[in-house]
Amino acid sequence: MADVLVSDFVAKQTSEERARERRSTEMKLLGSQEVVLELTDTNDHVYFEGPAGTGKSYLITQSARRFNRESRKTLVACWNVLMADELQRFVGGLPNVDVADLNSLMLQLIGIPANPADAPHEWYTRELPERAIAVLRDKPHLGGYEAICIDEFQDVAGNLLLLELIFALAGTGRPAGTKLVFAGDSRQQIMRRVDEHVNPFAIAKSLIPDLVHVRVRRNCRTVPGLTSAVESTLRQQLGYTRHRVAKSVPGGLSTVDIVNGNEAGALVAALRDLLQHHAPEDIVVLSPFAEKRSLAGRLLARPEKSQDERWLRKQLQEEGLPGKIRWRSVFKFKGLDADAVVLTDLGPEAKDFVAAQKLEWSDLLYVALTRAKYRCVLLKPEQVSS
Structure with a gap:
């Protein structure tokens, strides 16, 4: 009888249940x-x-x-x-x-x-x-x-x-x-x-x-661990007086190095990691460039050259394709947010483009990094600091 009545139980949440719980908490904080x-x-x-x-x-x-x-x-x-x-x-x-x-x-x-x-x-x-x-x-x-x-x-x-x-x-x-x-x-x-x-x-x-x-001044959206990392990256305070999001909520900022110019491989590594925690529709890939010049846009516009590119074509949102991961320019996504953000195209070409438009690189980074609520991943070019 003891063996029948007393057992070991393991409680687990599905990714959908975790997402619903996050949404419920977010609305309470905003409320x-x-x-x-x-x-x-x-x-x-x-x-x-x-x-x-x-x-x-x-x-x-x-x-x-x-x-x-x-x-x-x-x-x-x-x-x-x-x-x-x-x-x-x-x-x-x-x-x-x-x-x-x-x-x-x-x-x-x-x-x-x-x-x-x-x-x-x-x-x-x-x-x-x-x-x-x-x-x-x-x-x-x-x-x-x-x-x-x-x-x-x-x-x-x-x-x-x-x-x-x-x-x-x-x-x-x-x-x-x-x-x-x-x-x-x-x-x-x-x-x-x-x-x-x-x-x-x-x-x-x-x-x-x-x-x-x-x-x-009270942060109602971003997990404190990510906020601290963003402030460290930008080398300036964002101006919050306190956080309504609990410090125990997991999340943060990480980088994936682009090795030997393999941008597609770095993007795949970032997305595979994020997909362990978030649904594809809750992830967005951002770039300083518009569609044609962005990493995602370039990958989708050309024939597949590798297994990584083939996988990305199945994941990235595009008319006529099954993917659900959105990709946008930082400018178009300003004012919006996502559970997880991957920031691409951070090399000298993007910085020169921003400078040519007479914009401030640190302001663009501020907007890009603060779109993420839980996780943000930077694809870091070799020998280029953020």
Whole structure:
């Protein structure tokens, strides 16, 4: 009877169960930030500022939910297309809330389906905003938003025409009478040349005198072990006052050396290790380069040369292929996050490319490294430091 009643048991979690548990914990940590909304509830105009992972996007979407419950016609917007898709996932479908990236919104206002082929920089920064503003001036009912929430505000702060557009979308041409909630991180200005960097809050404050500055400094996203490693890599503090994620949660930053120029082999080694802990759809491969020049893009564009490349073709997400591991440029993935990130193309060519664009390499690294929530892997070229 003792042998029947007393046995040895071993409890194990499947990868799916671990992922569900992580998601549940993440939402609880983000939910704890809602107290910030309660403290600022009586302010019509609020600016949330903080480093990556402090829940700024969550505060934007929860603000939109509150405005929706008050039956306010609400716009949630940003510049980044992929970020707009993410915001759509959280608040899209609410009866009083529209979600859009600002470029698509302006195209819709002027009645054309897409940007002109090979459109110059002037089109995005001057001509398109001016035309959209003119339409709103003649037809203010096309805007008429009672609440406007802008995420990644640092992307638009340097262009006063975009700020004029935001006010025009309220149908008033000025902030009075419209609820405004902005969120930004001045260190993530990688869409703008270094000599064009601005103080996003100061610009917004100059136009909205009663704008309330709320600093969020508690890390709600990244495991402390990874955060410490990122700070060590960047040789600077990220600005957190405390971590809501428990120190016991596993994760961190590691490197895989590229030996004899075998980038594909290094990427395979990194991904195989990450797949032991995370589902393929929770992993993203990032590069400073756009699709054609990135490591993943180059590998998928050419015939397979090795067994490693054949394996990668089965894992990387591409139209017509079964893979689920996403690969993006750092610029496109800004504002988003993933359980695990592999950072590729860290050699001299990428640094020269970033310098030629008059961008700051350390800022790009900051954005790239802080996309990861649990694990980040750097593919390290021979004799090249991060």
